[in-house]
Amino acid sequence: MFIDLNIPQQSNLAQEFFLLRQTIDYQIYRPMQAWQWMTQTRSAPDQYDWVRPEVTESWQRCLDEYRLPLGNYANWDRYQIISQPIQLDNPSQKIETLIKQLNLNFHVFLKEAGVMMMLVAADGRLLYALGEQQPGSFMSRASERGTNWLESVLGNNGIGTAIELKKPVAFQGMEHFLSVLHPFTTAGYPLLDESGHLLAVIGLVSSHHQESMNSLFAFLHLICVLVNTDFPVAKNLLAQQRVLEKISFRAVPKTSGAFGDAAVSPALEELVKKAVKLQQYKIPILITGESGVGKDHFVNLIKKVGPRKNTPLIAINCASIPHDLIESELFGYASGSFTGAKSTGKPGKFMLADTGILFLDEIGDMSFDLQSTLLRVLETSEFTPVGGNKPIHVDVQVVAATNVQLLEAVEAGRFRRDLYYRLNGAQIHLQPLRDRADKKAIIHHILQRELNAISTEEASIEICREVISLFEQHPWPGNIRQLINVIRATLYTASSRFITIQDLPIDFIAELKQQKLLDITRSRHPDAQDNLSVMSLSDWELHGIKTALKDCDGNISLAAKKLGITRTTLYKKIERFGLNKTGDDGLLYAAMSN
Numbered sequence: 005m006f007i008d009l010n011i012p013q014q015s016n017l018a019q020e021f022f023l024l025r026q027t028i029d030y031q032i033y034r035p036m037q038a039w040q041w042m043t044q045t046r047s048a049p050d051q052y053d054w055v056r057p058e059v060t061e062s063w064q065r066c067l068d069e070y071r072l073p074l075g076n077y078a079n080w081d082r083y084q085i086i087s088q089p090i091q092l093d094n095p096s097q098k099i100e101t102l103i104k105q106l107n108l109n110f111h112v113f114l115k116e117a118g119v120m121m122m123l124v125a126a127d128g129r130l131l132y133a134l135g136e137q138q139p140g141s142f143m144s145r146a147s148e149r150g151t152n153w154l155e156s157v158l159g160n161n162g163i164g165t166a167i168e169l170k171k172p173v174a175f176q177g178m179e180h181f182l183s184v185l186h187p188f189t190t191a192g193y194p195l196l197d198e199s200g201h202l203l204a205v206i207g208l209v210s211s212h213h214q215e216s217m218n219s220l221f222a223f224l225h226l227i228c229v230l231v232n233t234d235f236p237v238a239k240n241l242l243a244q245q246r247v248l249e250k251i252s253f254r255a256v257p258k259t260s261g262a263f264g265d266a267a268v269s270p271a272l273e274e275l276v277k278k279a280v281k282l283q284q285y286k287i288p289i290l291i292t293g294e295s296g297v298g299k300d301h302f303v304n305l306i307k308k309v310g311p312r313k314n315t316p317l318i319a320i321n322c323a324s325i326p327h328d329l330i331e332s333e334l335f336g337y338a339s340g341s342f343t344g345a346k347s348t349g350k351p352g353k354f355m356l357a358d359t360g361i362l363f364l365d366e367i368g369d370m371s372f373d374l375q376s377t378l379l380r381v382l383e384t385s386e387f388t389p390v391g392g393n394k395p396i397h398v399d400v401q402v403v404a405a406t407n408v409q410l411l412e413a414v415e416a417g418r419f420r421r422d423l424y425y426r427l428n429g430a431q432i433h434l435q436p437l438r439d440r441a442d443k444k445a446i447i448h449h450i451l452q453r454e455l456n457a458i459s460t461e462e463a464s465i466e467i468c469r470e471v472i473s474l475f476e477q478h479p480w481p482g483n484i485r486q487l488i489n490v491i492r493a494t495l496y497t498a499s500s501r502f503i504t505i506q507d508l509p510i511d512f513i514a515e516l517k518q519q520k521l522l523d524i525t526r527s528r529h530p531d532a533q534d535n536l537s538v539m540s541l542s543d544w545e546l547h548g549i550k551t552a553l554k555d556c557d558g559n560i561s562l563a564a565k566k567l568g569i570t571r572t573t574l575y576k577k578i579e580r581f582g583l584n585k586t587g588d589d590g591l592l593y594a595a596m597s598n
């Protein structure tokens with residue numbers, strides 16, 4: 005089998021790489037000091053301006069959990085090649101075959117670039133390595149089949165840490181715990197099965213560590229995208245990637261239960277059950293909750309599964325009935341009762357709802373004088389059509405809904421107290437989406453539903469995890485209605501079948517920024533490159549400080565907190581970089597004394 009290098013859409017690659025870079029960019033980079041400090045103090049530095057948190061955390065594991073020795077030597081006594089045969093399950097065997105195939109296409113590049121590509125089993129043992137190494141060197145031994153790359157043996161490294169964290173990760177130079185890896189950059193990309201179970205890791209090791217982490221990661225990513233395009237098993241596995249923010253949602257076969265395609269979590273189901281019971285005793289139900297939480301939708305659900313499921317559901321929007329038509333709308337009229345009336349007469353909503361449910365939507369917005377008319381009928385279940393002379397008795401289940409605080413309206417004299425108690429036989433409150441324990445489940449359900457609606461059999465639409473995570477964090481002031489609108493606007497106007505932040509509607513992006521869920525750089529177009537990756541270390545530091553000061557409007561305390569350093573340290577750095585004179589961006593930081 006020859007693998008056709010069918011490179012996916014460039015725009016997707018650019019977007020994914022942009023997302024990836026965000027995870028490996030430093031604010032300030034000073035691993036040498038950090039490493040020396042760690043070897044002297046036997047503790048990982050917790051100041052974020054030294055090394056990235058991933059580095060600190062992995063060093064901490066090396067110290068506390070694996071108790072690796074410190075110093076200028078590798079953990080040779082535990083570094084070993086495990087000789088017993090490596091049993092691979094089926095998917096890993098397929099991946100190994102694939103990597104061998106990729107060798108046909110990459111070996112020249114690997115050789116020229118001094119990069120080793122490795123396939124490592126989930127237990128940390130190396131299965132296969134491509135690329136040439138100097139005989140007798142550390143790397144030539146570490147690339148033998150069976151070599152154990154786990155963190156507990158070689159300290160943090162792209163491969164072992166990817167196994168530990170089950171996410172793509174890279175380390176360069178002195179970010180490695182063991183000095184034997186200091187001359188290298190290591191990167192690893194885990195392949196997971198659909199349930200998140202680790203199958204193997206594809207790793208790269210480069211001997212040119214300076215500034216090479218980004219390009220190594222990009223190359224690794226390219227390999228994995230190629231795996232993804234031509235390898236059905238891996239396609240599903242890679243779909244689960246977290247840092248690559250790859251597929252999290254794709255269309256699945258449609259299923260429909262008692263509630264159709266509604267998002268019904270156990271909590272909502274409980275409320276439906278309660279409402280069904282209330283209907284059995286014909287107790288008026290008052291549904292409350294913010295706009296868009298699904299009050300209307302809820303009424304449809306309780307009709308679907310309640311005792312009145314085969315009877316009419318008649319809805320009245322109490323806020324919009326014209327005042328002079330209210331009586332005829334509600335009670336109907338007898339033939340010829342007024343000019344313009346139909347000669348046959350017309351049944352009103354109460355009549356139409358007989359034996360079924362009468363839904364009084366937006367009851368809190370009903371005008372005060374109409375409230376007494378309504379109260380009268382609710383009390384007797386009887387009404388007389390306009391122009392008629394015989395009262396009519398009806399059997400209706402009354403359900404009202406409002407997003408107004410009705411009790412407050414009662415206190416303020418805008419809503420009749422007696423009507424309030426008449427409607428409020430029992431109250432069902434639908435919480436705003438942001439407060440619901442089942443918020444994520446609802447979001448996921450609706451995403452899935454909308455994806456199903458738009459995906460075709462041939463082509464699925466996929467949504468990157470970062471977008472989903474923003475959805476999960478957003479407070480959704482417009483509740484489920486807003487959620488549906490944003491999802492639809494995103495899906496229907498997306499530039500490709502892989503949805504990223506760039507596809508979100510502009511007004512929603514603005515809302516995310518306002519909520520501080522998205523910073524400006526995260527929503528920038530992926531093609532907007534900057535030169536951050538080729539800055540010197542002190543440029544990094546300066547850049548980090550300036551950015552923090554700007555973000556915090558010059559507030560020293562906040563900026564120091566953001567940078568993870570003390571105010572005194574920040575003042576010193578400001579002085580060192582001459583930021584206490586007027587900066588090139590016109591800010592005089594020295595004037596800030598907070």
Ligand SMILES: Nc1ncnc2c1ncn2[C@@H]1O[C@H](COP(=O)(O)OP(=O)(O)OP(=O)(O)O)[C@@H](O)[C@H]1O
Nearest residue numbers: 266267268294295296297298299300301407484485
């Ligand atoms: N559980 C749910 N599953 C799927 N869709 C839902 C669910 N709840 C609400 N929706 C959808 O959310 C949107 C808003 O719901 P609905 O109109 O019922 O809200 P509301 O609380 O009545 O709003 P308002 O007070 O503004 O009238 C509708 O499109 C509805 O279909």
